[in-house]
Amino acid sequence: MTEFADLAYPDIGALLKDERRTVLLLPLGATEPHGPHAPLKTDTLISLGICERAAERLEDDRDIRALVLPPLPYGVTRYGAAFPGGVSISEATLRALVVEISRSLAAQGFPRIVLVNSHFEPEQVRTLREAVAESEGVVRLLDLTRRQNAKRLTDEFRSGSCHAGRYETSLVLADEPALVRRQRMESLESKMIDMPAAIAAGQTDFMAMGMDRAYCGAPAEATAEEGERTFETLTELLIDLVREVAAC
Numbered sequence: 001m002t003e004f005a006d007l008a009y010p011d012i013g014a015l016l017k018d019e020r021r022t023v024l025l026l027p028l029g030a031t032e033p034h035g036p037h038a039p040l041k042t043d044t045l046i047s048l049g050i051c052e053r054a055a056e057r058l059e060d061d062r063d064i065r066a067l068v069l070p071p072l073p074y075g076v077t078r079y080g081a082a083f084p085g086g087v088s089i090s091e092a093t094l095r096a097l098v099v100e101i102s103r104s105l106a107a108q109g110f111p112r113i114v115l116v117n118s119h120f121e122p123e124q125v126r127t128l129r130e131a132v133a134e135s136e137g138v139v140r141l142l143d144l145t146r147r148q149n150a151k152r153l154t155d156e157f158r159s160g161s162c163h164a165g166r167y168e169t170s171l172v173l174a175d176e177p178a179l180v181r182r183q184r185m186e187s188l189e190s191k192m193i194d195m196p197a198a199i200a201a202g203q204t205d206f207m208a209m210g211m212d213r214a215y216c217g218a219p220a221e222a223t224a225e226e227g228e229r230t231f232e233t234l235t236e237l238l239i240d241l242v243r244e245v246a247a248c
């Protein structure tokens, strides 16, 4: 069993007496438009997919037990406001949620937490970094926007033209293919937009960036196989960080 909230309280008590160190994984995402073809929960689904794989991979580990916390499906998401479906919370709310969740767990003897985030609006990433700094215990962020992590991911991801494109759509196809509207996906022309550059130039919504259907990149080229390969890399990155946190 790898889901924290699937356990009953005596099982949680038993974890505290276990020789294996428990590291908790907190999947973070957003509820946000992801093109006409992919679900609003794309980012949450991706974070959850990484966490579940890592926890399963560590199930028989001698030193570490990883458990997946219930995901946080809301984030700071404003760039897609021109489209229906986005549900944004403020930076202060996100920060308080993360800090309070980590405090609550640390107080019970679970100070080791890894945040796994797949929603890259700069305000989200900045807030999570601040929350990590403010949290008690050993709280770390798997920060895929950092160069040493990004360089291991796909060309589209590194190009920054990766909102609901080939990278993200492939990951959804790997885990919940029924949620990708195939006909729409196949009809979408590729749209290369350097989002980090656009954001640095002061653009803060998809329409201004030229994303008139709430996506960029090449969703029509997405495949479940690529998604599975990317999940593999993401899982390795997470396991490396879990081992680091467990050693603290």
Ligand SMILES: [Zn+2]
Residues within 6 Å of the ligand: 034, 042, 043, 118, 119, 163, 164, 168
């Ligand atoms: Zn996304």
